[in-house]
Amino acid sequence: MPDIVEQHGVPVLVCEADGVSIGTVQDALDHLIGAAFTGAEVVAVPSPRLDDRFFDLSTGLAGDILQKFANYRLRLVVIGDIGRHLAASSALPDLVREANRGQDIWFLPDLDALADRLGPDGAGRKTG
Template sequence: MPDVVQERAGVQVLVCDPAGPRVTTVQDALDLIGAAFLGAEVVAVPASRLDERFFSLGTRFAGEVMQKFLNYRLRLAVVGDISRHLAASSALRALVHESNRADHVWFVPDLDALDARLRAVA
């Protein structure tokens, strides 16, 4: 399945294919942002597509990617199980907790949870 724009809970979402290219650079994130300009408000990226550096906050890669989405006024949803990363980093746990309390970057276990979040902010 290619990355596709779908309406989910009344919101246009670019749902990224788990088998798609990995996001290993800021340019890769910008490519997703460009694809979202087909009408999406949210980009749902499988956690498996994110480079391991995204989950190691010392690399600053997550901050750079998240900032790009904020700059372009798009929401980013990281979709999937990140429990092993959370177990290894209290800083990441804090980031996920704070992000999930806000409106721009969410970490959700699956697309159903993303739908619930979208309905809650509608």
Template sequence: MPDLIEERSGVPVLVCDPAGPPVATAEQALDLIGAAFAGAEVVAVPADRLDPGFFSLGTRFAGEIMQKFVNYRLRLVIVGDITAHLAASSALRALVAESNRSDHVWFVPDLAALDARLSART
């Protein structure tokens, strides 16, 4: 399945294909932002598509990517099981907890959890 814009809980979401290309650079994140400009408000990226450096906060890759989405006024949602990454980093646990309290970047275990979060907002 290619990356597709779907309406989920009344919100247009670019749902990224789990088998799609990895997001390992800022330019690749900008490609997703560009694809979202076809009408999406939210970009749902499978956690497995993100370079492992995203979850190692010392690389600053996560902050760079998250800031790009904020700058373009798009919500970024990381979808998938990141338990192993969370177990390895208290800083990442804090970032995820803080992000999930905001409205810009969310970490959810699956698309059903994304639908529930979107439904709660409307």
């Protein structure tokens, strides 16, 4: 069962690396968004949990999953090394760069980087 931990006052659902693979929008709803309804605002998912199709933007899977997170007003953080996916795509690096400039979707190397982003000096504090 994923744990909800508090990072600088923000409840974060920290998913296990060895959980169910997220290969469909329904998987995201059942195993990430549904689990977040126990009180999380941010869902931190290890990158290996996401099916390779998530990182191939031509499949539309990432867009569909990210839209579900937006609909439920949850933030998604993909944790871990996605270097091989970045190297294989011309569009993914742009998505990652733009996402990391915002407040709702981040691609970060580890949970320490997430704590930094959520901290008082980080760019991830939501206001209002």
